Structure formats: structure tokens, C-alpha cells
Amino acid sequence: MKSAVIVFPGSNCDRDLAVAIEQVTGRAPAMVWHRDSELPEGTDFIGLPGGFSYGDYLRSGAMAARSPIMRAVSDAAGRGVPLLGVCNGFQVLTEAGLLPGALMRNAGLNFVCRPVPLRVENSQSLFTSQYAAGDEITIPVAHHDGNFQADAATLDRLEGEGRVAFRYLDEVNGSARSIAGILNDAGNVLGMMPHPERAIEAAHGGTDGRKLFEGLVEAVAA
Amino acid sequence: MNARVFVTLKPGVLDPQGKAIHHALEGLGFGGVNDVRAGKLIELDLADGTSDEDIEGMCRKLLANTVIENFRIERLETAA
Numbered sequence: 437m438k439s440a441v442i443v444f445p446g447s448n449c450d451r452d453l454a455v456a457i458e459q460v461t462g463r464a465p466a467m468v469w470h471r472d473s474e475l476p477e478g479t480d481f482i483g484l485p486g487g488f489s490y491g492d493y494l495r496s497g498a499m500a501a502r503s504p505i506m507r508a509v510s511d512a513a514g515r516g517v518p519l520l521g522v523c524n525g526f527q528v529l530t531e532a533g534l535l536p537g538a539l540m541r542n543a544g545l546n547f548v549c550r551p552v553p554l555r556v557e558n559s560q561s562l563f564t565s566q567y568a569a570g571d572e573i574t575i576p577v578a579h580h581d582g583n584f585q586a587d588a589a590t591l592d593r594l595e596g597e598g599r600v601a602f603r604y605l606d607e608v609n610g611s612a613r614s615i616a617g618i619l620n621d622a623g624n625v626l627g628m629m630p631h632p633e634r635a636i637e638a639a640h641g642g643t644d645g646r647k648l649f650e651g652l653v654e655a656v657a658a
Numbered sequence: 659m660n661a662r663v664f665v666t667l668k669p670g671v672l673d674p675q676g677k678a679i680h681h682a683l684e685g686l687g688f689g690g691v692n693d694v695r696a697g698k699l700i701e702l703d704l705a706d707g708t709s710d711e712d713i714e715g716m717c718r719k720l721l722a723n724t725v726i727e728n729f730r731i732e733r734l735e736t737a738a
Binding site: 494498502530531538540541542543544583585586610 | 671672674675678719720721723725726
């Protein structure tokens with residue numbers, strides 16, 4: 437699997453994501469700088485990491501979504517290349533228009549940093565095939581702007597089309613319908629606020645994130 | 659020429675920051691505040707002749723996230 441992790445100024449989970457990808461796929465991802473305009477030839481998985489790209493200037497993810505590399509990322513996603521955005525990566529995906537809705541300041545205004553219980557809502561996607569629908573898993577969150585909001589019609593469509601991948605089981609940030617992660621309509625783009633790359637090995641305190649990467653390996657190999 | 663862009667949350671979109679400001683005002687003893695909404699003011703110094711369409715394009719493409727925000731443009735005449 438030829439993975440790429442996009443690095444923006446202010447990304448701070450790019451290395452965590454790279455380590456997780458290498459552990460599960462056996463191959464280190466290419467680290468691609470935001471100013472680059474092309475992805476390495478044959479890239480078959482793209483990760484947008486967490487962090488505070490561009491210092492969260494204007495809105496979280498707003499500047500990163502307009503950086504040069506995002507045109508190539510968007511084109512690749514359009515061709516069906518799996519694209520995962522975690523935390524700030526999810527914010528970038530909504531700002532880039534690759535996923536609907538927006539991630540607003542947490543309803544409680546606090547930065548929330550703790551493991552949270554999630555329910556896997558859709559086990560049919562290429563990111564979640566190793567889970568069973570209804571699985572309850574624990575994955576850490578660490579964000580200030582994770583409050584997912586969209587208009588009611590969009591929320592209904594996401595639910596109706598099985599595009600809610602993960603839902604919070606606790607109150608975390610005020611997200612509409614407790615949505616923690618969503619898929620695009622083609623199913624190859626996933627944005628999620630929880631950090632699966634931080635739940636890969638026992639030393640992390642849990643390994644519930646590992647199956648997401650294992651599912652990707654299987655999907656890309658298929 | 660200069661222009662100001664006011665970016666505000668759409669009506670109905672929950673504004674946790676506005677709520678916190680509201681509570682803080684009450685904590686300071688200011689009564690009679692019914693609601694607070696926080697937004698952004700962006701000041702643009704533009705080449706003369708920049709069209710309304712250009713400024714609106716800037717707002718739609720970057721300055722506002724129209725999923726959750728509205729914007730209003732105010733052109734300011736530069737003193738000669």
C-alpha cells in the first residue's frame with residue numbers, strides 16, 4: 437500500500453498517523469508537504485492528520501483546505517482513492533467541501549482531551565469493514581472545534597444513506613445527533629474527530645483504532 | 659479603496675462563544691442583555707476598481723464558511 441500523509445504547517449499528529457500506517461501496512465507513508473502540488477505516483481491512501489494547521493487562523497482547517505496540495509488530494513478522492521481526515525483533517529475536509537457540514541467550537545467551550553466511547557454505525561465502508569455495526573469502541577479525542585453541525589436535511593441524508601460512520605456514546609462536544617465521523621457519498625472519504633492512530637498498540641491504553649487501518653489494507657489490496 | 663466584511667453565524671446556529679460572553683456580561687453585573695452573538699470583522703485594503711463580484715467571491719471562497727456563516731460587505735470610500 438502506497439500511503440501519503442499530508443503535512444501542513446501546524447500539523448502535530450502527522451507522525452502519529454505515519455507510525456500507525458507503517459505498523460499496520462508494513463510500509464512508511466510518503467510525507468507530503470502542503471506546498472507540493474502532486475502526490476507520489478500510485479498513491480492509494482491519503483491521510484490528513486490532526487493538529488492546528490495554520491494556527492487555526494480564520495477557521496479550523498480553512499487555510500489548509502485552500503493550500504496547493506489539496507487540489508491533488510481532491511482529484512485523487514474524486515478517482516476513488518481512500519482519504520481519511522482525523523480531527524484537524526476532518527475540519528480540512530469540510531472546509532474543502534469534500535464532506536458536508538462544519539465543525540464548530542465545542543458546545544462546552546472546553547478543549548476535550550480523553551478517550552471516548554463510540555458506536556460503529558456503518559461496518560460496510562472501506563474504513564470500517566473490520567468492525568461490526570453496533571460495536572462499541574474507545575478512541576481518544578483531543579479537540580476544541582469538534583462540534584459537528586449541518587442543516588437538518590443534510591443530517592437526514594447522512595443518516596439515511598448510512599454515511600454516519602461513528603457516533604459518540606457520551607456527550608463530548610455538542611455534535612448534532614452525536615456524530616463523530618462521516619463518509620462522503622461515494623464512501624471513500626472519511627472524516628472523524630476521534631484519533632484512531634492513537635489507539636494502535638497496547639501501550640496507548642487501547643487498540644480499538646487498529647481495525648480501521650487493517651480494513652484499509654484489505655480494501656486497497658482487493 | 660477599503661472594504662469591511664462582517665462574518666456572522668447564521669440565525670439558529672448555536673454560538674457557544676456568544677453564550678459565554680453573555681454569561682460573563684451578566685457576571686459583571688450588566689443586566690438587560692438578551693442575547694450575544696460573536697462574529698468577525700475583516701478589513702480589506704483593495705486595489706481601486708475591485709468589483710463587488712470579486713469581493714463576494716473572496717467571501718464565498720474563503721472569508722466565510724457559508725454552511726454556518728453569513729457575510730455582509732461594506733465598501734468604504736477612501737479619502738482623497
